[in-house]
């Protein structure tokens with residue numbers, strides 16, 4: 078348990094409990110950081126002590142909404158505060174390496190948004206630094222905290238879907254066009270982290286094609302199609318785009334026994350399990366085999382409606398307190414980074430497969 082965290086008395090009914098409060102400093106309270114801020118400000122077990130943002134507008138919004146939180150523009154005021162146990166970084170990706178390094182060097186546990194960083198060497202250096210400092214490094218791979226993804230993992234691990242043949246996902250919308258990282262680096266960390274989590278293995282090769290339409294001169298690709306191949310023959314295809322008419326958040330998993338579609342845009346019926354497949358039958362006349370289609374029931378399981386971001390933030394707090402390795406730790410972030418880098422190399426070579 079971190080020595081600096083506060084033990085706070087909480088009265089529940091007639092009993093009084095002592096709970097440990099982890100003091101959090103958050104940097105970057107923009108479009109996404111404000112959601113992390115809301116969660117860390119309201120979680121049992123964490124106290125959002127200080128928020129840092131370079132933007133005056135963001136700072137005044139935070140101050141107006143959370144009058145008890147200290148708001149600053151200088152990151153050093155977060156990392157030099159001995160009361161702050163952990164730093165949450167939700168700035169734009171090109172700043173992740175420097176800010177995470179400074180926070181780890183200052184002896185803080187770190188939660189950094191995806192993508193971990195933009196270069197594999199920087200990611201490896203961060204993982205090593207966290208190990209050396211005996212500090213936690215967690216990456217914001219929110220989808221591995223999503224109740225539907227956890228359910229899918231249970232279905233796969235229990236063998237209910239049979240052998241997994243292939244998966245394909247789409248993460249599309251007409252959305253925020255970024256100016257440093259392309260759509261692959263912005264969106265695909267989510268899908269890659271899901272695939273690694275579900276299959277529990279890393280791909281042997283990656284192929285990707287992508288095009289820049291909106292920022293051609295800067296070669297920032299708006300749309301990308303990537304395919305990962307695994308040793309056992311499994312295949313995972315991911316299509317990402319911020320230049321698409323429809324918001325799509327869909328993953329299909331095809332197993333030898335059953336198939337599943339996870340549609341995250343659905344309000345309640347997010348997962349459908351199809352008892353569909355192709356069976357091998359014996360032909361007793363020819364002593365050969367023939368294939369027959371099977372179309373059985375479609376099950377729509379009830380999924381826990383908890384907010385994935387809340388579960389992710391809670392997981393971080395619990396790991397800080399218990400000193401356990403987060404599910405999406407730095408090593409996991411580095412695996413995703415290596416796949417992104419291989420996909421980018423493939424894009425730059427016109428779709429030539431790359432070893433990971």
Ligand SMILES: NC(=O)c1ccc[n+]([C@@H]2O[C@H](COP(=O)([O-])OP(=O)(O)OC[C@H]3O[C@@H](n4cnc5c(N)ncnc54)[C@H](O)[C@@H]3O)[C@@H](O)[C@H]2O)c1
Nearest residue numbers: 105107108109110129130131132167168169170190191219
């Ligand atoms: N997990 C998810 O589902 C999800 C969704 C969206 C974005 N993100 C990630 O969140 C991060 C932030 O994205 P965003 O869309 O909120 O960006 P944004 O531009 O809206 O916000 C970034 C904020 O960081 C501040 N900032 C930048 N550098 C700073 C510095 N050195 N010190 C202090 N403040 C600084 C900016 O002023 C800005 O307010 C990115 O890594 C992005 O990939 C994650």
